[in-house]
Amino acid sequence: MKILLIEDEKKLADSIISYLNDNAVSCEWASDLHAALLKIGDHDYDCILLDLMLPDGDGFEILKELKKQNKTEGVIIISAKETLETRIEGFNLGADDYLTKPFHLSELLVRIQALVRRKNFNGSTIISYNEIDIDILSKTVKVNNNPVDITKKEFDLLLFLTGNKNRVLSKGAIAEHLSGDMADMLDNHDFVYAHAKNLKNKLKQAGAGDYIKTVYGLGYKWQND
Amino acid sequence: MTKKLLYKTSKFYLIFIAILIVIAIPISYFTIQNLYVNEVDETLTLRKDQFFKDFGNQFDNIDLSHFNKYNKDIKLLENQNIKKDTLFYKDYFDILNNEIEPYRELNVPVIIKNKPYTLSVRTNMVESEDLIISIVAIFVVLLGLLMLGLFFINKRLSERLWKPFYQTLDTIEKFEIDKIHQPEMPQTPIEEFNRLNTSIEKLIKKNTSIYKSQREFIENAAHELQTPLAVFQAKIDTLMQNETLGKEQSKILISLNESVAQLNRLNKNLLLLSKVDNEIYSNKDHFTINEIIVKQLDFFTVQASSKGIKIITEIKTSVEVEANHTLTEILISNLFMNAIRHNHNNGLIMIILTEASITFLNTGSAEPLKVQKLFSRFSKTKPSKQGNGLGLAIVKKIADLNQWQIDYNFTENLHSFSVKF
Numbered sequence: 001m002k003i004l005l006i007e008d009e010k011k012l013a014d015s016i017i018s019y020l021n022d023n024a025v026s027c028e029w030a031s032d033l034h035a036a037l038l039k040i041g042d043h044d045y046d047c048i049l050l051d052l053m054l055p056d057g058d059g060f061e062i063l064k065e066l067k068k069q070n071k072t073e074g075v076i077i078i079s080a081k082e083t084l085e086t087r088i089e090g091f092n093l094g095a096d097d098y099l100t101k102p103f104h105l106s107e108l109l110v111r112i113q114a115l116v117r118r119k120n121f122n123g124s125t126i127i128s129y130n131e132i133d134i135d136i137l138s139k140t141v142k143v144n145n146n147p148v149d150i151t152k153k154e155f156d157l158l159l160f161l162t163g164n165k166n167r168v169l170s171k172g173a174i175a176e177h178l179s180g181d182m183a184d185m186l187d188n189h190d191f192v193y194a195h196a197k198n199l200k201n202k203l204k205q206a207g208a209g210d211y212i213k214t215v216y217g218l219g220y221k222w223q224n225d
Numbered sequence: 226m227t228k229k230l231l232y233k234t235s236k237f238y239l240i241f242i243a244i245l246i247v248i249a250i251p252i253s254y255f256t257i258q259n260l261y262v263n264e265v266d267e268t269l270t271l272r273k274d275q276f277f278k279d280f281g282n283q284f285d286n287i288d289l290s291h292f293n294k295y296n297k298d299i300k301l302l303e304n305q306n307i308k309k310d311t312l313f314y315k316d317y318f319d320i321l322n323n324e325i326e327p328y329r330e331l332n333v334p335v336i337i338k339n340k341p342y343t344l345s346v347r348t349n350m351v352e353s354e355d356l357i358i359s360i361v362a363i364f365v366v367l368l369g370l371l372m373l374g375l376f377f378i379n380k381r382l383s384e385r386l387w388k389p390f391y392q393t394l395d396t397i398e399k400f401e402i403d404k405i406h407q408p409e410m411p412q413t414p415i416e417e418f419n420r421l422n423t424s425i426e427k428l429i430k431k432n433t434s435i436y437k438s439q440r441e442f443i444e445n446a447a448h449e450l451q452t453p454l455a456v457f458q459a460k461i462d463t464l465m466q467n468e469t470l471g472k473e474q475s476k477i478l479i480s481l482n483e484s485v486a487q488l489n490r491l492n493k494n495l496l497l498l499s500k501v502d503n504e505i506y507s508n509k510d511h512f513t514i515n516e517i518i519v520k521q522l523d524f525f526t527v528q529a530s531s532k533g534i535k536i537i538t539e540i541k542t543s544v545e546v547e548a549n550h551t552l553t554e555i556l557i558s559n560l561f562m563n564a565i566r567h568n569h570n571n572g573l574i575m576i577i578l579t580e581a582s583i584t585f586l587n588t589g590s591a592e593p594l595k596v597q598k599l600f601s602r603f604s605k606t607k608p609s610k611q612g613n614g615l616g617l618a619i620v621k622k623i624a625d626l627n628q629w630q631i632d633y634n635f636t637e638n639l640h641s642f643s644v645k646f
Contacts, residue, residue: 185528
């Protein structure tokens, strides 16, 4: 998977690139509008991460240029600006997703994966991990072809964990991911523990490996040892 | 105690009228009486002169008994021992009216047949008394009417004169600094009021611009903070992947992570407040409060259950409102979160929705909260781990925007926040 990151803040770009590279996503970086336009002209990407406030112009220019060149890259806007207008304008100009700064890198990664899956849709909606099959469309899980009875939150958690394989996910990041719109209203992250425990038990009972590891104090990690 | 402006001027006017009338009655009475008595005295003297002119020096021919019999108010009496003309009052019994009546009398010494006599000329003063009273009454009534007339004219005139002032007052009263629309000062033909209006307009403009730049400052500061916050968050996420982290480092990382989340929320709330100020959420929809509660109930039930808090809903009816949907969601979720955050373990939350209001009741601290600063920004009653002191300020702001009334009560150990639609 090859993506283009358009972001003027180098420190943030470094972190994003390093996190994505470690998850088998190759990431190119453009720090301004000019560099970004050149890269778009030369290459095709699976996904573009776009900051709206760039030193030499408005990130919306990229969206307009993509439209002009009839390119179908998925675009996720990553911006500090968050008003209804910029969101609507972004979506109208062809952006696929909108992530407001600050965000968890794990969240960014699953958003990229979801977007790429949507874009490269070619019949298969199943993500497989060893004996586990996750059907994105029907939101069902099978272990060794036997269906596992799983709640919506557990399904979301499973997808989040498998999407961030071998990465430590903090309880906070998981809680925010599972809460969606309501993330700002979180009072505690205790429910993450219950969901993780239940998911772990269900997978274990269905005969799957013990992939969900508790990382002391920090959170959880999907790992095959 | 404060009084209205017109009351003040009218009060002095009325007091003046009262004093004037009280003083005018005796003064006019005595003056007129005095004038009348002088007139009567002159008449009496005239009648005396007439008498002397008619009879010349032929007093000796007067038949005293006849004279006294046919003249009622002029008589010749036996010597009364007077040496010169004397004027005085004297009461006589009136047979016709059967009462004692006051008279003015002039006594003049005369010599008839070498014997001293007294010529007595008199006038009844009863009618004059009535006349004086009538005159004074008419005078007082006229004076009263004049003063009352002036009073009402003055009142009307003052009202008209002060009208622009009251218009200005109304405009200022309606002015709210956090509203985008500036008040329009009324035009008046009076120079002083125009000066007043111009100065107020200037003041409002200056204050609004200061307020606006302050608001912009908060907004920009919050915006600018988002990028470093994003870097902060990303670096923590990256650091977390380090395999060599020990227990201590993990603890530090987690507390850093919590602080970033807290900063992030604070920042978002500041941005939200400035967005509400900027009327970004001005579009309105029709929707029911019920749907919002249902939508949020699952999330908050999970949050509450971590603390063993029970949520009871008492939804009596479906309540439709016309408001901004996003903001109403924020209002309700903030009240919801508030009820969980400031609750104790194994506590209780009650949500009562009636046609006119929504009420969140929750257990919590045993003391009622201080109401004065409850809805101000950054007014924390207790140091709370996650609260940033903006939640209730946001609730209040949204309620104000929709002209909903928000009240806090503490009864039977329950804190209650109630929003009246």
